[in-house]
Amino acid sequence: MLYDVIIVGGGPSGLSAGIYTSRARLKTLLIEKAGCGGQIAITDHLENYPGFEDGINGFDLSVKMEKQARTFGCEITYGEVVSIQTEEEIKKIILSDDKEYLTKTVVIASGANFKKLNVPGEKEFTGKGVSYCATCDGPFFREKEIAVIGGGDSALQEALYLTKFVKKVNLIHRRDAFRAAKILQEKVFKEPKINIIYDSVVEEISGTDTVERIKLKNVKNGNISALEVNGIFVFVGWLPNTGFLSNSKIKLNQNGYIITDDNMKTSVNGVFACGDVREKILRQVVTAAGDGATAAISAQHYLENNL
């Protein structure tokens, strides 16, 4: 079976690409590792995606996008892509179970994965108080005291969400100013359940069976303190999912993000990239969707002109 387009990743950019290529009647296969939706599938509330004036649950939005892609004929299969061979005009996509797919073009929409703190106790207590998903684990911490780590949009948004369940959120940031959007900062400053701890980093997570405390270091004066918490939610950024490209000629930047031009073309002919996996300034659902549409149209033009 030879596809016109294979899309790697089923987040908003991949699904958007699938909607566009399928509407263009290109034979399209989207390969997703776990479940469609990517990061938005674990986001409680999106309020900046146009068309939903009251906001929308991230999972619900991803289900709608997936249905829309399938409606136009986009095939979706599940599996982990471990490498892609792009030297020939017909490209080969190889999965961890040794399945192989052939395609004329590839759209990489593999997104990014959450970064870890890499401190003692983090690995040991993951799932026992350490979490990277407020929507998944927030309800387990009803009336408990927790810590949220980070100063970006994710940390502030999820800290606000967690106030629905917990008694107190200690929002711990390594600097004295947040990088999150001002509207989120205003909400956080007004929220009585959120206690902000600036200029501090987590040095250790400890407990008996589950998390009981974290050790904090003030980066300005070096003071060490202990904070009694039952849970710690880590939102310190993301790393691009580009490990499967290590044997390819697709150019990455020094942080591992795929370098593209404005039309989502990578350094390899017939290979396009879109969404959070590519080097860019703004990572939002709306920009991911826009990238996906552009990548799809670029793939279409490539097929019309190059093959």
Ligand code: NAP
């Ligand atoms: P981010 O913007 O990269 O922020 C990561 C935060 O974690 C920063 O405040 C950073 O501190 C801190 N940090 C990084 N490494 C750390 C470490 N080892 N220890 C302690 N703190 C550490 O990540 P994000 O908040 O997940 O957002 C990712 C992208 O998604 C952004 O483009 C964001 O705008 C977007 N997003 C948007 C929304 C929304 O629009 N509602 C929601 C979620 C995410 P410094 O500030 O000191 O670097």
